[in-house]
Amino acid sequence: MKIVRLTLFILHIGIAFLLLGMLLNAYVPPKLFPWFNLLSLGFPVLIITYVLLTIFWIISWKKRAILFAVLGLAFINPVTRWINYNAENNEKSDLKIVSFNTKNGLVLGKKKIKEYIVSQNADIVLLQEDIGEGYDFDGLKETSIDALTATFSKYKIIDHKALIKSDFETNNAYANQTDIEIKGKIYRIINVYLQPFKFEKNMVKLNGNNEENEQKVKGVVRRLIPTFKKHQEQVGVIQEALKNSPYPVILAGDLNSVPNSYEYYHLSKGLKDAFVVVGRGSATSFHDYKFPLRIDYVFSSESIKPVSYKVDRSVRLSDHYPVVATFQLEK
Known part of the structure; x- marks a missing residue:
């Protein structure tokens, strides 16, 4: 039994170091050291294992349980970016936003997506991975469309420009900014679709062949690292747009x-994560793999108050669930 406990103790320490390493994504860019960003992908498994081992030490009446429990407090905020339990907010909202990666309507078609969007009666709709052409949403008269990011608004669009254009197609924008006048005040809406990893299920699904699995893991890492570095460049462009914005x-x-990644820490800096503030339950938004992945977000300036946040799991129109958020605007 002593050997088992020693093994679990070493494992627990190792997991603690990995989790602490993940927190360094707030400071260490992928171009300098991408492996911290890789750890963020495994956060759900790491934190669940960490908690189970802590419970084991508590049941075993070991003093080390106190150490691991106290250290675990450092991971409370990272956990709330995945799972949260805020009280229900019944305040009145001024603005409703739907953000949705529609996968170009390839799952159930654009007609079903249009029906869903219209049913939401949102003020602003942000689509990603969708050309947006062919949509005619009732009540959403103002549009600004790039090939990868499309913004629809009930309110008047004052200005629009692409922030990050594709290296291959001039009409593709991985991020755009749209200035919208809402009730006499201008707000800047930034619609983001960071560089995808372009994985297929068969590329990440492991089987009983160890040699084949090893090659798959190496192939995944070979795709992840360069994309992390590309994200760093894209995040820098968006950060500059945020810093220079004269509007909320x-x-x-x-x-x-995922949360706790380099991208999350640096794009959310100075902004409020609507899910962290008012979200309830799980924020997992990508459902194509049997693994919790939150990759869709809504952030806002301090002056814009989140009222509600929902990952709408009632529809499966894409490999992503739509995200619906409401806000109170400053008076």
Whole structure:
């Protein structure tokens, strides 16, 4: 039994170091050291194992349980970015936003997506990975469309420009900004779709062949690392747009990055994560793999108060669930 406990103790320490390493994503960019960003992908498994081992030490009446429990407090905020239990907010909202990676309507078609969007009666709709053409949403008269990011608004669009254009197609924008006049005040809406990893299920699904699995893991890492570095460049462009904005900002979209990643820390800096503030339950938004992945977000400036946040699991129109958020605007 002593050997088992020693093994579990070493494992627990190792997991603690990995989790602490993940927190360094707030400071260490992928181009300098990408492996911290890789750890963010495994956060659900790491934290669950950490908690189970802590419970084991408590049941075993070991003093080390106190150490691991106290250290575990450092991971409370990282956990709330995945799972949260805020009280229900019944305040009145001024603005409703739907952010949705529609996968170009390839799952159930654009007609079903249009029906869903219209049923939401949102003020602003942000689509990613969708050309947006062919949509005619009732009540959403103002549009600004790039090939990868499309913004629809009930309110008047004052200005629009692409922030990050594709290296291959000039009409593709991985991020755009749209200035919208709402009730006499201008707000900047940034619609983001960071560089995708372009994985297929068969590329990440392991089987009983160890040699084949090893090659798959190496292949995944070979795709992850360069994309992390590309994200760093894209995040820098968006950060500059945030810093120079003369208006309150709402940033939303598909970051192709999980919470506690470099992308999350640096894009959310100075902004409020609507899920952390008012969300309830799980924030997992990508459902194509049997693994919890939150990669869709809605952030807002301090002056814009989140009222509600929902990952709408009632529909499966894409490999992403739509994200619906409401806000109170400053008076």
